[in-house]
Amino acid sequence: MSDSSAADILNKIKPLMHKRVGPYNSWNPVSRTQIWQWCSAMGDHNPLYLDDQYRAEHSEFAADKAVAPPAMMQMWSMRDVNGHDGPGSTTDNLFEILDALEQEGYAGIMAVSYDQTFHRYLEEGDRAHHYSTIINVSDLKTTGIGKGFFVTQLAEFMDQNDELFAEARITYFKYQVPKKPAGASKPSAPGKINRIHPVENHDHAHFWQGLRDGKLLIQKCDDCGELRHPPQPMCEHCQSLRWSTIESKGKGTVYTYTVMHYPEIPPFDYPNAIVLVDLEEGVRIVSQLIGTKPDDIKVGMSVEMKLTEVQEDMTLPLFHAADPSTTEKP
Amino acid sequence: MSHTLSRKAAIVGIGATEFSKDSGRSEMQLACEAVKAALDDAGLNGSAIDGMASFSMDNNWENEILRQVGGKALKFFSRTEFGGGAACGPFVHAATAIASGLCETVVIYRALNERSGLRFGSGQMMNNSPLDPNIINFSHYFPYGFMTPAAWIAFSARRYMHEYGATSEDFGRVAVAMRDFAATNPNAFFYERPITLEEHQASRMIADPLRLYDCCQESDGAVAFVVTSMERAKDLANTPAVIASARQSIVKESRMMTPFYGETLSGIPEFDACAGEVYAMAGLSPNDINVACLYDHFSPWVLPQLEAFGFCDRGEAKDFVKDGHINRGGKLPVNPHGGQLGEAYIHGMNGIAEAVRQIRGTSVNQVENVDHVLITAGAGVPTGAAILERG
Structure with missing residues (x-):
């Protein structure tokens, strides 16, 4: 859309500005019941509003009249739940400008700001009404959500004597909803939570790279020949820093286990069986046990590794029962 | 030994906030x-403060606290690593610093919003820097979803059951005893809420074999202590809780919550390694201990602590507990405040405060004629233990 057409739009809608629309009348006078409902729902325990004795002793307000919280200002002359304004309200279209912008292709709307000014408290028995005026439309602006116009509405909240008790300036952004790129009609998948990636530093990288290469690698001291896992840079038997790796066959027995039920941490399936496996080569390794019913897991059961690509960047040595009779059918 | 920290320093002040699930403050x-x-x-x-000691995990710097509580200068400050395993280290450091003449009055503190802030049990990483030693250690477990303290402890609990024939009910008896004490402690989460063994058995599984009631409640709160020299303690009103012995303990099998690679998982090798010296330094034996404040983040690991510190033989703690010895009125009441299972989880420091109250005779669940209380720090991590004595 060119700037000239933006100028055309402004020329069309500016005459609609500064038209004071109203009154919007209230259905009911200010009442103790509605004040109580609002305070109760909002958790506002200020004694000024509903505590008659407090008011008598600590305020200039009448003891026998409940005082309305200022933030209730727009509630008194609000439409009812069926969308009907109070008796005697105007039928003029307050949203003429917004409708006109919508016709021009600016269908999106977002509330931007809501500035409020309070002039006096309402008391039980007061009767409110309000007027509304569009007081500003900006030039065409470009924002992160699209191009559009900032529209500011003034709401004047009046009492039964037509005196202003509160006012609000409400700014909306009326914008062109950007066209979706071709093929993006489906809602995008929610962000998938992945398994936490291990630290692959000097001491540990070979282990994780080995898994991606299809091998479960165990560190072996080049001097004394001791095997070790998890990896560490120095041999705890002979203090050698020289090491290489051997490939494990991935067979072993369960030394101990747990079945995790709670909390359920994404992206894992629950219950989540975790095993500490004594590998045949003589080292222990922690992993998940897949496919065995929790009640069938036993200390000492034979298990075998199956290297599994659990997500795009991660291959893990998951274990299964070696005896297929204890394995659940998928 | 001429050079020893034994009986050179005493706890003369204890303080705490309320324990809650949302402290509402920093x-x-x-x-x-x-x-x-x-x-x-x-x-x-x-x-009066010239030293401070705390946990590495504590987020509050010494200088900030010193200034606000009206302190002037510190000659000594230290931190201890390894989560709740740090509960005794600060007392070792304080007593050492005081015994050496380095300083005279040390404040020890631990403050945490562990419930309303980052919950350790949530499986969320505390720090994701690849240089963090926690993450390097946990890299061999997190990818499998093996990422909660209850699940790590469960590995040992299962082995303890396998090797000694213990059952979930044996763990449950620990939880029931702790909740019984908590039920008469107005500061406890579980004040007036005792549980039965049947309720323990019916509570849902968290990480098999650990049930809900085997786990402490994550908590907000703070506990602090004042430790000073014996000379100054004599001038103060409170009965001093003398540090008769205190030791830290790491063994080569120690790992951060994941000690899976040693000869056995059914014991706590850090306590096996230090118990003898904790008694020897104090010149005491298990028979001299009137009350034990044992680190009970999860009920199963109370059992091997009773064995390591010589209250019963290896594998027999389940019988010791079944016979009611750790209960109210038993021969070794354990955690009369209700423990972390019943009072609150302040990283073990609330148990040490209870030890001081037992020495003073001011606990809500006071045991009669208490002269010596054994205290332990976290299990499953590098840790420590101490004996407090009525001064």
């Missing part, structure tokens, strides 16, 4: 409140 404020309360309890001003 950990710094909790720390200041607890330290101020401990100073008031000791009858000392902030200006």
Whole structure:
């Protein structure tokens, strides 16, 4: 859309500005019941509003009249739940400008700001009404959500004597909803939570790279020949820093286990069986046990590794029962 | 030994905030409140402090607390690593610093919003820097979803059951005993809420074999202590809780919550390694201990602590517990405040405060004629233990 057409739009809608629309009348006078409902729902325990004795002793307000919280200002002359304004309200279209912008292709709307000014408290028995005026439309602006116009509405909240008790300036952004790129009609998948990636530093990288290469690698001291896992840079038997790796066959027995039920941490399936496996080569390794019913897991059961690509960047040595009779059918 | 920290320092002040699930204030404020309360309890001003000790995991710096509680200068400050395993280290450090003449009055503190802030049990990483030693250690477990303290402890609990024939009910008896004490402690989460063994058995599984009631409740709160020299303690009103012995303990099998690669998982090798010396330094034996405040983040690991510290033989703690010895009125009441299972989880420091109250004779669940209390720090991590003595 060119700037000239933006100028055309402004020329069309500016005459609609500064038209004071109203009154919007209230259905009911200010009442103790509605004040109580609002305070109760909002958790506002200020004694000024509903505590008659407090008011008598600590305020200039009448003891026998409940005082309305200022933030209730727009509630008194609000439409009812069926969308009907109070008796005697105007039928003029307050949203003429917004409708006109919508016709021009600016269908999106977002509330931007809501500035409020309070002039006096309402008391039980007061009767409110309000007027509304569009007081500003900006030039065409470009924002992160699209191009559009900032529209500011003034709401004047009046009492039964037509005196202003509160006012609000409400700014909306009326914008062109950007066209979706071709093929993006489906809602995008929610962000998938992945398994936490291990630290692959000097001491540990070979282990994780080995898994991606299809091998479960165990560190072996080049001097004394001791095997070790998890990896560490120095041999705890002979203090050698020289090491290489051997490939494990991935067979072993369960030394101990747990079945995790709670909390359920994404992206894992629950219950989540975790095993500490004594590998045949003589080292222990922690992993998940897949496919065995929790009640069938036993200390000492034979298990075998199956290297599994659990997500795009991660291959893990998951274990299964070696005896297929204890394995659940998928 | 001529050079020893034994009986050179005493705990003369204890202070705490309330224990809650949402403190509604900063950990710094909790720390200041607890330290101020401990100073008031000791009858000392902030200006008396010349040393501080805490946990590495504590988020509150010494200088910030010192300034706010009216302190002037510190000659000594230290931190201890390994989560709740740090609960005894600060007392070792304080007693050592005082015994050496380095300083005279040390404040020890631990403040945490562990419930309303980052919950350790949530499986969320505390720090994701690849240089963090926690993450390097946990890299061999997190990818499998093996990422909660309850699940790590479960590995050992399962082995303990396998090797000694213990059952979930044996763990449950520990939980029931702790909740019984908590039920008469107005500061406890579970005040007036005892449980039965049947309720323990019916509670849902968290990480098999650990049930809900085998796990402590994550908590907000702070506890602080004032430790000073024996000379100064004599001038103060409170009965001193003398540090008769205190030791830290790491063994080569120690790992951060994941000690899976040693010869056995059914014991706690750090306690096996230090128990003898904890008694020897104090010149005491298990028979001299009247009350034990044992680290009970999860009920199963109370059992091997009873064995390591010589109250019963290896594998027999289940019978010791079944016979009611750790209960109210038993021959070794354990955690009369209700423990972390019943009172709150303040990283073990609330148990040490209870040990001091038992020495003073001021606990809500006071045991008669208490002269010596054994205290332990976290299990499953590098840790420590100490004996407090009525001065």
